[in-house]
Amino acid sequence: MSDDEMDLDDGPVDTGITFSTIEAKGKRSAANLPVEVGDSLPWVEKYRPQSLDDVSGHEDILTTINKFIDQNKLPHLLFYGPPGTGKTSTILALARRIYNTKSEAALRHHVLELNASDDRGIDVVREQIKTFASTKQIFSSAKLEPTNTTSSIAQFKLIILDEADAMTSTAQNALRRIMEKYTSNVRFCIIANYTHKLNAALLSRCTRFRFSPLPIPALRRRVEHVIESEKVRIDDTAVDALLYLSRGDMRRALNVLQACFAGSTPLDKNGVALSGPDVQRELITETSIYDCVAAPHPEDIQAIMNTLLTEDMTTALITVNRIKTLKGLALTDILQAVAEELCRLEVKPHVRVQWLAGMAEIEGRVAAGGNESIQTAGFAGVVKAGAEMIAKG
Numbered sequence: 001m002s003d004d005e006m007d008l009d010d011g012p013v014d015t016g017i018t019f020s021t022i023e024a025k026g027k028r029s030a031a032n033l034p035v036e037v038g039d040s041l042p043w044v045e046k047y048r049p050q051s052l053d054d055v056s057g058h059e060d061i062l063t064t065i066n067k068f069i070d071q072n073k074l075p076h077l078l079f080y081g082p083p084g085t086g087k088t089s090t091i092l093a094l095a096r097r098i099y100n101t102k103s104e105a106a107l108r109h110h111v112l113e114l115n116a117s118d119d120r121g122i123d124v125v126r127e128q129i130k131t132f133a134s135t136k137q138i139f140s141s142a143k144l145e146p147t148n149t150t151s152s153i154a155q156f157k158l159i160i161l162d163e164a165d166a167m168t169s170t171a172q173n174a175l176r177r178i179m180e181k182y183t184s185n186v187r188f189c190i191i192a193n194y195t196h197k198l199n200a201a202l203l204s205r206c207t208r209f210r211f212s213p214l215p216i217p218a219l220r221r222r223v224e225h226v227i228e229s230e231k232v233r234i235d236d237t238a239v240d241a242l243l244y245l246s247r248g249d250m251r252r253a254l255n256v257l258q259a260c261f262a263g264s265t266p267l268d269k270n271g272v273a274l275s276g277p278d279v280q281r282e283l284i285t286e287t288s289i290y291d292c293v294a295a296p297h298p299e300d301i302q303a304i305m306n307t308l309l310t311e312d313m314t315t316a317l318i319t320v321n322r323i324k325t326l327k328g329l330a331l332t333d334i335l336q337a338v339a340e341e342l343c344r345l346e347v348k349p350h351v352r353v354q355w356l357a358g359m360a361e362i363e364g365r366v367a368a369g370g371n372e373s374i375q376t377a378g379f380a381g382v383v384k385a386g387a388e389m390i391a392k393g
């Protein structure tokens, strides 16, 4: 029997997917928590979007999803894209809209969330899905009251398979069979970072949505909302640096902001952070943001660029190594920042190619464990070679 033919009653198959219900993840929602609990939550959870309107960016995806609901259609969904872009938040907000409830307890009757990265077998998952999918939707006051705004797709149950790209191919094969078996009363939402790790048969059963890294304005909207709600003292250049360094990842933006906020809060004599409206916090500056993410400061990158483009190789190498040691920078961080700066320069295409191809090669060697100081010299050589091409015209 092929994997594809495997039935739900088959014996255990090792897969690497596991079960965690929305109950466990219910901690995510700050909305239903008492204030003091909500206050101790990480901001990424406290400010997790509760409705589709709270989701920043991804306008096209949200329009399509809203249309599905308006037309009472819900295909199996696949949300994929880099971390921290709102895949999980969007499906949870979608579930609240479909089932017309904000209560985690009510949602628990309709939504099962499975996380593939915890290590339990497909046999466990199969059992959980089987039990969950085979119980009928019953509308009661304890669960859902169908209202004018509750669409008929609320009759379907929703199973969210998070981090599905961590599933073995055996598990994925078993899963497509499960999806078919329960299509009459269950819709699946598969969430993954990379689609190339998902098998084609699984992909073809879902409508795919790619969650791209969030653009700066989308990040800004949410980050400014948090700054205002938490009364964070931060200057404008620091906000710009935060958004730039987050590289489209909202989770990263909020985590860095919260870390800087904690760093800006004075401590009492026992080393405990002071709290309350009267606490005078330090202003968060651009420097605090760069320090928090351990990214090279723009002035250091400028100094490295200047020396590489204008001074001789020996001087340039000494300067680069001095800045690296003084600021504790890794070559990979410097490579990324310098590559971005070099791309901003107006140079002939063959110079740009020389720089980018050379630096990509060095980045690969560093990732493969190449010697840091030899690769630093190689990096200096690549940039200087480009500078010489410019000088020759």
Ligand SMILES: Nc1ncnc2c1ncn2[C@@H]1O[C@H](COP(=O)(O)OP(=O)(O)OP(=O)(O)O)[C@@H](O)[C@H]1O
Pocket (backbone or CB within 6 Å): 043, 044, 045, 047, 048, 049, 054, 055, 056, 057, 058, 081, 082, 083, 084, 085, 086, 087, 088, 089, 090, 192, 193, 211, 214, 222, 250, 251, 254
């Ligand atoms: N588009 C967004 N709008 C508003 N908040 C967002 C958005 N994307 C992410 N966030 C914030 O970042 C946190 C993490 O988001 P979420 O778990 O939805 O990301 P994800 O794309 O599923 O990431 P992963 O692939 O790592 O699971 C959320 O709790 C929320 O606070």
